[in-house]
Amino acid sequence: MMRAAGQLSRRAVLGLCAGLSLFGSLALSGAASAQAPDPLPSWNDGATKTAIVDFVTRTTTTGGPDFVAMGDRIATFDNDGTLWSEQPMYFQAAFILDRIKTLAKDHPEWKEQQPFKGVLEGDIEAVMATGNQGLGELLAASSTGMSVEEFAAVVKDWIQTAKHPRFDRPYVELVFQPMLELLAYLRANGYQTFIVSGGGIEFMRPWVEGVYGIPPQQVVGSSGKTEFKLDGDKPEILKLPGIEFVDDGPGKPVGINRFIGKRPVFAAGNSDGDLQMLQWTTLNTGPRMGIIIHHTDAKREWAYDRDSHFGRLDKALDEAPKRGWVVVDMKNDWKIIYPFEK
Amino acid sequence: MMRAAGQLSRRAVLGLCAGLSLFGSLALSGAASAQAPDPLPSWNDGATKTAIVDFVTRTTTTGGPDFVAMGDRIATFDNDGTLWSEQPMYFQAAFILDRIKTLAKDHPEWKEQQPFKGVLEGDIEAVMATGNQGLGELLAASSTGMSVEEFAAVVKDWIQTAKHPRFDRPYVELVFQPMLELLAYLRANGYQTFIVSGGGIEFMRPWVEGVYGIPPQQVVGSSGKTEFKLDGDKPEILKLPGIEFVDDGPGKPVGINRFIGKRPVFAAGNSDGDLQMLQWTTLNTGPRMGIIIHHTDAKREWAYDRDSHFGRLDKALDEAPKRGWVVVDMKNDWKIIYPFEK
Numbered sequence: 114m115m116r117a118a119g120q121l122s123r124r125a126v127l128g129l130c131a132g133l134s135l136f137g138s139l140a141l142s143g144a145a146s147a148q149a150p151d152p153l154p155s156w157n158d159g160a161t162k163t164a165i166v167d168f169v170t171r172t173t174t175t176g177g178p179d180f181v182a183m184g185d186r187i188a189t190f191d192n193d194g195t196l197w198s199e200q201p202m203y204f205q206a207a208f209i210l211d212r213i214k215t216l217a218k219d220h221p222e223w224k225e226q227q228p229f230k231g232v233l234e235g236d237i238e239a240v241m242a243t244g245n246q247g248l249g250e251l252l253a254a255s256s257t258g259m260s261v262e263e264f265a266a267v268v269k270d271w272i273q274t275a276k277h278p279r280f281d282r283p284y285v286e287l288v289f290q291p292m293l294e295l296l297a298y299l300r301a302n303g304y305q306t307f308i309v310s311g312g313g314i315e316f317m318r319p320w321v322e323g324v325y326g327i328p329p330q331q332v333v334g335s336s337g338k339t340e341f342k343l344d345g346d347k348p349e350i351l352k353l354p355g356i357e358f359v360d361d362g363p364g365k366p367v368g369i370n371r372f373i374g375k376r377p378v379f380a381a382g383n384s385d386g387d388l389q390m391l392q393w394t395t396l397n398t399g400p401r402m403g404i405i406i407h408h409t410d411a412k413r414e415w416a417y418d419r420d421s422h423f424g425r426l427d428k429a430l431d432e433a434p435k436r437g438w439v440v441v442d443m444k445n446d447w448k449i450i451y452p453f454e455k
Numbered sequence: 456m457m458r459a460a461g462q463l464s465r466r467a468v469l470g471l472c473a474g475l476s477l478f479g480s481l482a483l484s485g486a487a488s489a490q491a492p493d494p495l496p497s498w499n500d501g502a503t504k505t506a507i508v509d510f511v512t513r514t515t516t517t518g519g520p521d522f523v524a525m526g527d528r529i530a531t532f533d534n535d536g537t538l539w540s541e542q543p544m545y546f547q548a549a550f551i552l553d554r555i556k557t558l559a560k561d562h563p564e565w566k567e568q569q570p571f572k573g574v575l576e577g578d579i580e581a582v583m584a585t586g587n588q589g590l591g592e593l594l595a596a597s598s599t600g601m602s603v604e605e606f607a608a609v610v611k612d613w614i615q616t617a618k619h620p621r622f623d624r625p626y627v628e629l630v631f632q633p634m635l636e637l638l639a640y641l642r643a644n645g646y647q648t649f650i651v652s653g654g655g656i657e658f659m660r661p662w663v664e665g666v667y668g669i670p671p672q673q674v675v676g677s678s679g680k681t682e683f684k685l686d687g688d689k690p691e692i693l694k695l696p697g698i699e700f701v702d703d704g705p706g707k708p709v710g711i712n713r714f715i716g717k718r719p720v721f722a723a724g725n726s727d728g729d730l731q732m733l734q735w736t737t738l739n740t741g742p743r744m745g746i747i748i749h750h751t752d753a754k755r756e757w758a759y760d761r762d763s764h765f766g767r768l769d770k771a772l773d774e775a776p777k778r779g780w781v782v783v784d785m786k787n788d789w790k791i792i793y794p795f796e797k
Contacts, residue, residue, distance in 0.1 A: 184670055261712055305672070318716045328526055329716025330647075330672075336713060341705040341731050348735045350712045357713075363683040370603055370692045371678060371699075372714060374660045374671025389683050393690045 152298040154448075155291040161446045164439050165295065168402045172378065173302045179400040181378055183303045188379035189333075189369060189390060190296070192310035192317060194424040195383045195406050196325060197288040198277075200415045203423055204284045205316050208271050212255035220254075229254070253354035256313065257337060260349040265319040272320045282453065285324050289406075290455070291447045292381075296325055304379065309333045309369055311361030311386050315352065333372040335360045361386045366393035381406065384424040391429060395436055403438035405429060410444040413454075494640040496790075497633040503788045506781050507637065510744045514720065515644045521742040523720055525645045530721035531675075531711060531732060532638070534652035534659060536766035537725045537748050538667060539630040540619075542757045545765055546626045547658050550613050554597035562596075571596070595696035598655065599679060602691040607661040614662045624795065627666050631748075632797070633789045634723075638667055646721065651675045651711055653703030653728050657694065675714040677702045703728045708735035723748065726766040733771065737778055745780035747771060752786040755796075 156162040171179040172186065193199040213223075213232045223229030228247035231239030240247060256264060277284055296306050308317060308327055314334035321327050338353040360368040366389050369377065380387070380394035383406040395401040407426065408417050418426040433440050441447075449455060498504040513521040514528065535541040555565075555574045565571030570589035573581030582589060598606060619626055638648050650659060650669055656676035663669050680695040702710040708731050711719065722729070722736035725748040737743040749768065750759050760768040775782050783789075791797060 184664075187672075314713070314716070322526075330529075330714065332716060339709050339712060341708040341735065343731070343734055343738075346738055348708065348731070348738050350708055350735075366683040366690065366692060367681050370681060371656070372672065374656070374674060389685070389690070392685055393683065393692075396685075396688055396690050 152301070153291065153294050155294055157446055157448055159446060161439055161441055165298075165402075165404075168379070168400065169298065169302050169304075172400050181400065185375065185378065186299075186302070186304040187307065187373060187375050187377040188299050188304045189307045189309040189373075189377045189381075189394065190292070191382040191384070191387045191390070192308050192312055192321075192334075194408065195289075195381055195387070196292050196296075196308070197284070198414060199424045200417070200421075201278070201423075203312065204277075204287075205312050207275065207277075207284070208268070208316065209251050209255040211271060211275055212267070213251060216254065249354075249356075252337075256315070257352040257354045260351055261315055261339065262349075264315055264352055268316055268319045285320060286453055287451060288324055289447070290449050290452045292406075293325065293452070295381075296327070299379065300326065305331065307331045307333060307369075307373060307377075309360065309365050309380075309390060311335055311359070311364075313337070314360075333360055333368045335364075363389045365390035369393065378402070380404070382429070383408065384426050385428045386424075388429040388432065391432075391436065391438055395438065403433075403436060405433055405438050405440045407440050407442055409442050410447075410450065412444075413450045414443060416444075494643070495633065495636050497636055499788055499790055501788060503781055503783055507640075507744075507746075510721070510742065511640065511644050511646075514742050523742065527717065527720065528641075528644070528646040529649065529715060529717050529719040530641050530646045531649045531651040531715075531719045531723075531736065532634070533724040533726070533729045533732070534650050534654055534663075534676075535725075536750065537631075537723055537729070538634050538638075538650070539626070540756060541766045542759070542763075543620070543765075545654065546619075546629075547654050549617065549619075549626070550610070550658065551593050551597045553613060553617055554609070555593060558596065591696075591698075594679075598657070599694040599696045602693055603657055603681065604691075606657055606694055610658055610661045627662060628795055629793060630666055631789070632791050632794045634748075635667065635794070637723075638669070641721065642668065647673065649673045649675060649711075649715060649719075651702065651707050651722075651732060653677055653701070653706075655679070656702075675702055675707075675710045677706075705731045707732035711735065720744070722746070724771070725750065726768050727770045728766075730771040730774065733774075733778065733780055737780065745775075745778060747775055747780050747782045749782050749784055751784050752789075752792065754786075755792045756785060758786075 153162055153165065171177060172181040174180055190196055193203050197204070210232050213229060217223050217233055220229070223233060228240040228243040228251055231237065232251065272285055273283060275284060276282060277287055280287060299306055306327055308321060308331065310317060312334050314332055314336045317332050317334055318329040321332055322329065336357040338355040338357045340351045340353055342349050342351055358364065358368065365387065369390065376397055377394045378400065379402045380390050381404040382390060391403040395403040405426070408415050410416060417424065418430060443450065495504055495507065513519060514523040516522055532538055535545050539546065552574050555571060559565050559575055562571070565575060570582040570585040570593055573579065574593065614627055615625060617626060618624060619629055622629060641648055648669055650663060650673065652659060654676050656674055656678045659674050659676055660671040663674055664671065678699040680697040680699045682693045682695055684691050684693055700706065700710065707729065711732065718739055719736045720742065721744045722732050723746040724732060733745040737745040747768070750757050752758060759766065760772060785792065
């Protein structure tokens, strides 16, 4: 390759790079498609897969009526329940509970004090009974009072060692193989893939680049207050108690506008927390695609929607037909759920 | 080119893209440099220019001790006074004053009401006397109560039509040619260039991509509160009165952490408002570079530092030698200041 490179001017190579997405899309359309490898091998053939490939092909076909300029190819993905599982509770909630148990040895008073008592005794009812204030105390105790770099190290350690109760595997193994393929497929076609999650931005950034290929600057999430401090020659950003921004529901378009500054052309979610992101993305001119992951597979993953405590899907499901959002039926649209099934 | 492209596999071209920054840096170092065009033609030869080229070469030389991985090549730039001029007042302040004058016809009461009265009568003393509350009223009256898309249209119109009093040219023509070259040089070497400005994020995004080649998702700035609203089938994000985040001074590292999530390896500023960004960037392990633009050219631009109301440079100037920050002497380091001098 180096020899071939030597024959090309820098400008020429830049031109090739700019043209890459075109090659990608052409390879998937028309005569070439027979030779092209399936970009979504874990997706069963059918209306859902066809709709996705058709959208990507149309929006990357130069000269076509639905062509979207490279810089405008913004795709946003919810995380919990969309890129990885979220049962029996959001994985970040499991992290917080584990963290409280770890820190308890330095807090004997927690044995008698809710919501900590409930966490230590596994009495989730008692924890829930403390409401938002109690949950705020757990968040503050588990995730603040240290620098962002110290917190990142704590998260990295947990994500590699903690295991999901049902699968007895690290939580990062419970990502959805079909969605990993979709992320890679979009990026190969010039799309910038962003996470837009109600989860904590500092909880996601330490591991999402390795797992999803999404760098920190493409992660939008909820955040706590932080403060810059210079201690001699050592600068730090400290995580403080107190919520800065909740990136959920109507907060998602607000977060998208604040962090990205462009309206996405593609958005994927799985709950009513993604409703406004789907509206903000698809109720616009030009080609737009909205996807809802419907958890319909109790055997391989979970089956839930309107009555679920985590990832409740109700209004968005009702609105999907009217808005033309594609509802992914996990049970029937996905050949496998997790990478370890390969 | 298409023929050459046809001979290369997609993977091969991807490889070339990944290797691009290497070609770029090699072209600037060693034997090849004789043939390579000067990447910074508006910078006079000397210690400053040498330090910049040396840093970029070292951090992009594969296998070298100071090599920085592509994804970690984060460069942050202040805007006012660093990428464009900021005298006799921040250009966004000029926008706000112009906007108030435009809206005054619908607000007869402003004739008798400060700070509006002062704006309409050109009595800046009276405006300043109203303090932060008065300035907040001007910001709210000029820049809120509309959707972000409507505000972007207002900004685009102003940036194209309003003229700077001294130069009688649109404000966007008062960008620094040497800094445009530095931005392009860093990007050609695999750096991601971000703006981290105390200015309003919604004020910058409509025009910085065209002027600096920096897309909206790489702009960090101060922001006001916003709200998502769905009106029938029309979603909007409304700009509300009230400050959301001040991206200045200690707020800059906080903004960098929140929006980018990685510590920059290169930062450029020109005032004490950039002090903490420079500390956060350079007081770290590995190769780091901090640059301060010192306004020393009263003839071609302006000369000011410690006593200036806008872009005051005092503490950061004192700290520069101790931290090894490169202080750019505009008068002696820059061949030309503005693109129109070419």
